[in-house]
Amino acid sequence: EDGEIASSLRSSELFTDDFERRFAFFVENVLKMNMWKEQGMDLFHKLKGIIQKLLDILAHFCHIRYMEIYSDPYGKELIARTGYLTSNYDDTRQDSPAIGAVRVSEEDLLELEFQKHKNLFHSSTSGLLMSNETNFVSQLHTRAELLDLPFKKRVYQILMQHSSIQDLPPPDFSSVVHLTCAFSDGVSSVDLFPGRIKTRERMHDKLSKYTNEAYKSSWPYCARILDPIRVSVVCEGPQYLLEVYRWFSAPDTGMPICRVKNKFDPGYLSDGYRDLTLCVVFTDDLGLRIIAEIQLHDKRIHDLKLKMHRLYKVKRADTPDVKRCCIAISCKPC
Numbered sequence: 294e295d296g297e298i299a300s301s302l303r304s305s306e307l308f309t310d311d312f313e314r315r316f317a318f319f320v321e322n323v324l325k326m327n328m329w330k331e332q333g334m335d336l337f338h339k340l341k342g343i344i345q346k347l348l349d350i351l352a353h354f355c356h357i358r359y360m361e362i363y364s365d366p367y368g369k370e371l372i373a374r375t376g377y378l379t380s381n382y383d384d385t386r387q388d389s390p391a392i393g394a395v396r397v398s399e400e401d402l403l404e405l406e407f408q409k410h411k412n413l414f415h416s417s418t419s420g421l422l423m424s425n426e427t428n429f430v431s432q433l434h435t436r437a438e439l440l441d442l443p444f445k446k447r448v449y450q451i452l453m454q455h456s457s458i459q460d461l462p463p464p465d466f467s468s469v470v471h472l473t474c475a476f477s478d479g480v481s482s483v484d485l486f487p488g489r490i491k492t493r494e495r496m497h498d499k500l501s502k503y504t505n506e507a508y509k510s511s512w513p514y515c516a517r518i519l520d521p522i523r524v525s526v527v528c529e530g531p532q533y534l535l536e537v538y539r540w541f542s543a544p545d546t547g548m549p550i551c552r553v554k555n556k557f558d559p560g561y562l563s564d565g566y567r568d569l570t571l572c573v574v575f576t577d578d579l580g581l582r583i584i585a586e587i588q589l590h591d592k593r594i595h596d597l598k599l600k601m602h603r604l605y606k607v608k609r610a611d612t613p614d615v616k617r618c619c620i621a622i623s624c625k626p627c
Contacts (some may be wrong), residue, residue, distance in 0.1 A: 295432045303339055312582045314346070318604050342603045347602070351601050352565025352606055358593050368533040374538070387554045388516035392574065394436040395429050395516045405512065405528050423504045425570065427452035429513040430496045437490045437521035440583050442466065444575045448524050448587060451546055452483060466535055474528075476536050483537070484592075491518065497550035501524065506592055519572045520551065527590045534569060534589055541587060548573040551584060566598050567591075 362368035388395035408414055408424045445466045453459070455474045464470045470485040485539045496518055503514040509519050528537055542550055552572035555561070569589040576582045590598070 299626050301317070301606060306501075316600065319347070324607060341492075341608055344608050348565075348601055348608070350606055351597050355565035355567065355594050355597050356428055358591065358597070359557070362531050362591065365531050368557075371531045371535055372537070372559065373554075374555060374557075374569075385519065385584065386516040387436075387521075388513060389519065392582045392584060394521075395432050395513060397429075398514060399429070401513075423500060423514065424512065426497075426500060426515050428502075429515045430493055433515055433518060433521055434490070434493050434496065434603050435580065436567070438579060440521045440575060440577055440585075441490050443577045444522050444583075445524060445584050447546075447548060447575065448526070451540055451548075452485060452526070455540060469612075476533055478532070480594075481529050483533075484527040487528065488523040488525060488586075491523075493520045496521070519584045521583065522575075522587065523592055525585035525588040525595070527592050527595045529592050531591065534591060537589055539587075540570060546573075548575050548585075552588055566601065568592060 321507055324340075329340055331346075363372065380403070387397075388397060414424055421423055437549075442597045449464065449466075449470065452462070452472055452474065455476075457473050457475045457480045461472075466487040468487075470487070472483045472485065473480050474483045491526055499518050500514045503510040526537055540546075541548070550571050551574050554570040554572075556567040557569060561567070571589065572584050572586045573581060573587060575585045
């Protein structure tokens, strides 16, 4: 392990200001060129090949940082904290009676049987047959729109309980919220990235994933979408990640954790990126509930993720649309 760390650290010298400069030029200029529309799709496919190489480089830098965390005493505790995936509920779903963000009526069951009888199921991108879940996606998206801002405010309140500066103006969550928090060994920066509500289109895309038998999901599949509203909390290193995790796992948060996905665990098959993801049950003042997501990030890995996210947008695009490429440059983190 020490040899791998030393080798990785030597290779990290490649990640210099020169790489930063060339990467910035690529996303700010090369991606916006109109030539990607020429020669059919040939040039666009070549662009995707270049993007994949850049993603591989960034994934390697993520691995370098992971090896540093792995060798840190607090990193070892973080990695061993929960295992890859744990759940405090047997039915961690948006349609569970305790949540109710997705609701199935008797009429919905009749419509499902009608679709089966009339062979109206359609093929998902994974090749499996699935029913029409437009109404359930609409329910979940509406609940997300209602609870998105109250959820972000609650996360902010929890972080502010540990802020070293209390007289801050309330944020509008349109951009990153920068805080300075008190930790056990002093103060350090904590950034709150307010994620966008997952769109209906993206929810429909996720259905194909959950129809796969490997996920052992049951209908309606959109009830497995646990990040319709989400935030990212970014701090400096594994010691502070652990402390922030304890803040959100305290019994008085009003947001009990129902599921933990620890991508720092070696058992997680990573594409380079790692974080600690908490699914929490958020309840507003009127009693409406939704399962929401809080991602806890190491700052150095998160900085790399922002670069990767810009490239993923273009890689997933079906056509070389200039506006889509511009979105890849200016998008907010998931």
